Amino acid sequence: MALHEDHEPDTHDKRDFELYCPKRKQESTEKSEHTAAATADLSPKLAVDGHQDETPSEKKFSKAAKEHKVPEDLDKILENKVMQTTLGLHYVKMSVVEMTCLDGADEEGIVSKSVSSHSDLIPGVYEGGMKIWECTYDLIRYFSEAEIQFTNKTVLDLGCGAGLLGIVALRGGAEKVHFQDYNSTVIDKITLPNVVANSVHEGQRMGSGDDSKACKPPSKKPRKAECSSDTLAKCRFFSGEWSEVSQLLLSSSKPFSKYDIILTSETIYNPDYYGALHNTLAQLLDKNGRVYLASKVIYFGVGGGIYDFEKFIEERNVFRSSIVKVINKGLQRCIMEMAFKDSS
Numbered sequence: 001m002a003l004h005e006d007h008e009p010d011t012h013d014k015r016d017f018e019l020y021c022p023k024r025k026q027e028s029t030e031k032s033e034h035t036a037a038a039t040a041d042l043s044p045k046l047a048v049d050g051h052q053d054e055t056p057s058e059k060k061f062s063k064a065a066k067e068h069k070v071p072e073d074l075d076k077i078l079e080n081k082v083m084q085t086t087l088g089l090h091y092v093k094m095s096v097v098e099m100t101c102l103d104g105a106d107e108e109g110i111v112s113k114s115v116s117s118h119s120d121l122i123p124g125v126y127e128g129g130m131k132i133w134e135c136t137y138d139l140i141r142y143f144s145e146a147e148i149q150f151t152n153k154t155v156l157d158l159g160c161g162a163g164l165l166g167i168v169a170l171r172g173g174a175e176k177v178h179f180q181d182y183n184s185t186v187i188d189k190i191t192l193p194n195v196v197a198n199s200v201h202e203g204q205r206m207g208s209g210d211d212s213k214a215c216k217p218p219s220k221k222p223r224k225a226e227c228s229s230d231t232l233a234k235c236r237f238f239s240g241e242w243s244e245v246s247q248l249l250l251s252s253s254k255p256f257s258k259y260d261i262i263l264t265s266e267t268i269y270n271p272d273y274y275g276a277l278h279n280t281l282a283q284l285l286d287k288n289g290r291v292y293l294a295s296k297v298i299y300f301g302v303g304g305g306i307y308d309f310e311k312f313i314e315e316r317n318v319f320r321s322s323i324v325k326v327i328n329k330g331l332q333r334c335i336m337e338m339a340f341k342d343s344s
Contacts, residue, residue, distance in 0.1 A: 005230070012278060014079060016254075016268050019208060025285070028260045038266045039334075042289040043337055043342050044297040046115075049069065051295055052089060054252045062241050062243070062244060063124070063182060063239075063240050063241040063244060063323075064194065064240055064241075064244055064299075065239070065240030065241070065244035065245040065247065066184060066238065066239050066240055066341070068187050068188060068192065068233050068237040068238070068239065070182065070192065070235070070237070071097060074196050074232075077192060077196045078193055078196060078197060079198075080100075080305040081093075081096075081193055082093040083197055085136065087140055087141075089140075089164050089167055089168070089194075089198060090197040090198050091132070091162050091189055091190075091194045091195065091197070092162075092189075092194060092197075093192050094130055094131060094190070094231075097130065097189050097190060098111050098130065098210070100189070101185065101189065102115070102205055105189070106149075106184045106185050107185065108125075108126075108183055108184060110122070110125060110126040110130075110183055110185055111130070111185075111211075113125055113126060114130075114343070126182075126183060127159070127181075127182040127183065128161070128266075129159070129161040129162075129181045129182060129183050129186075129190070130161070130186060130190060131161065131304070132161065132162050132164065132191065132332075133161070133265060133334065134264040134266075134296075134330070135265045135266045135294035135295060135296065135333055136161070136164055136184070136265045136266070136294065138163060138283050138294050138325075138327050138333055139165060139263065139265050139292060139335060140165065140334060142292070142294075142324070142325055142335050143172070143289035143292075145325075146324070148172075148261075148292070149172070150168075150169040150170075150172030150173055150174040150261065151172065151173035151174070152173065152174070152175045152202075153169070153174050153175060153260040153261050154174070154175055154177075154178075154257050154258075154260050154261075154286075155169040155176065155177045155178070155181065155259060155260065155261045155262070155263065156177045156178045156259040156261070156262045156263065156284060157169070157177065157178070157179045157263050157264075158180050158242070158262055158263065158264040158267065158281075159180065159181060159182070159264050159265070159266075159267040160179040160180055160181050160186075160187075160191055160279070161181060161186060161190070161191070161193065162190055162194055163179050163190070163192075163194050163195055164194070165263040165264075165265060166178075166195070166235075166263065167194060167198045168204045169193060169261070169263065170195070170199070170231055170234065170235070172269075173197070174261075176234050176235075176236075176257075176260075177234055177235050177236065178186070178235070178236045178237070178238065178259075178271055178343065179191050179195070179235065179236070179237045179238065180237075180238045180239070180240075180242075180245050181238075182239065182240070183239060183240055184239035184240075184243060186239070187237050187239045189240070191208055191237060192237060195231075195235060196232070199231035199232060205213065216281065241276070242276050242277060242279075243266050243278040243279065243280065245280075245305040246279070246280050246283045246284055249284065250283065250284075256285055256290065257286075258285060259284055259285055259286060259289055260283065260286050260287040260288075260290070261289060261290055261291075261292065262279075262285055262289065262290075262291045262292075263291075263292050264291070264292075264293050264297065265293070265294040266292070266294065266295060266296070267293070267295075268295050268304050268305070268306070268308075268309045269295075269299040269302060270302045270303075271287075271300070271302070271303055271304050271305045271308055271309075272311070274304075274308075274309060274312045277319070278312065278313070278316055278319075281319070281338065282318050282319075284305070285340070287342075287343055287344050288339075288340075288343045289339070289340075289343075290337060290338065291319075291336075291337050291338035291339070292335065292336075292337055293309075293335070293336045293338065294333065294334070294335050295334060295336070296331050296332070296333050296334075296335065297311070297331070297333065297334060306323070306336060309337065310323070310337075310339070313338065318340065318341065319338045319339065319340060319341060320339055320340075320341050321338045321339075322336065322337050323336055324336065324337045
């Protein structure tokens with residue numbers, strides 16, 4: 001590993017105001033053609049059973065699911081990575097990853113396309129996974145405040161990006177944690193290195209406050225640690241569109257147990273995605289499981305937000321939901337808990 005910095009995420013990782021102002025978000029209105037549009041009007045039964053017809057739009061933007069294997073050489077994963085820390089969690093510096101990808105390390109070409117289009121979101125191409133968005137930190141803090149228990153749970157970090165939510169679940173003793181992001185580049189260049197960096201130092205627990213300097217950064221040359229292999233054995237990594245990943249999991253010959261907990265942050269910025277997200281949650285959540293979803297109250301320009309999604313849930317009549325926390329600092333944000341209506 002190269003350099004290590006120990007501070008809160010830089011402004012590159014938290015420029016939410018650029019994304020959510022009307023001018024920036026106007027670039028994202030094209031996402032109405034996303035695959036979620038095809039499933040927005042499904043009945044609750046179809047949403048749970050997963051029987052649905054594809055529209056031409058869904059086929060156009062559908063991204064095939066792929067499971068990513070963990071390389072045997074864990075040191076190689078962290079080679080030349082610049083690491084930062086926040087809330088006691090280690091993560092790769094996004095700007096350095098972007099520079100590396102611009103030099104040809106990005107097979108999807110999402111970085112060059114994002115730069116050339118001056119947009120953080122490109123429908124069917126790049127869904128923002130190379131940034132750590134504000135609500136991720138809200139949800140991490142909520143885990144501690146509400147004493148959410150991950151011990152022996154199966155957990156899915158949906159739309160994982162940096163994977164910090166899943167990493168917290170691992171540190172909390174989860175039995176299995178799966179990570180999903182739309183882009184394979186995000187999984188390979190960001191999520192997987194972050195999980196490795198944190199599993200090597202898993203003895204260091206997440207801090208309860210905002211002072212990231214309380215956590216010692218990873219050593220410059222971390223040794224292959226037995227705990228890394230043990231921790232990574234609990235993990236699986238997937239890229240692709242939500243419905244495609246659901247199909248891969250449910251039809252796989254590998255043993256699969258539905259998730260006790262699904263974690264997701266800033267995935268309801270566009271109402272056209274609600275159907276696909278709702279169906280995925282309905283298909284993959286255990287009958288007595290819980291979903292913890294973090295979101296801004298409203299995403300200007302596209303019209304998504306926590307209360308619109310809450311109304312969507314009520315109309316589908318599959319889940320019950322409640323707003324368990326409201327954050328009024330900056331743009332108002334919320335955390336929602338969801339469970340099946342007939343769950344205990």
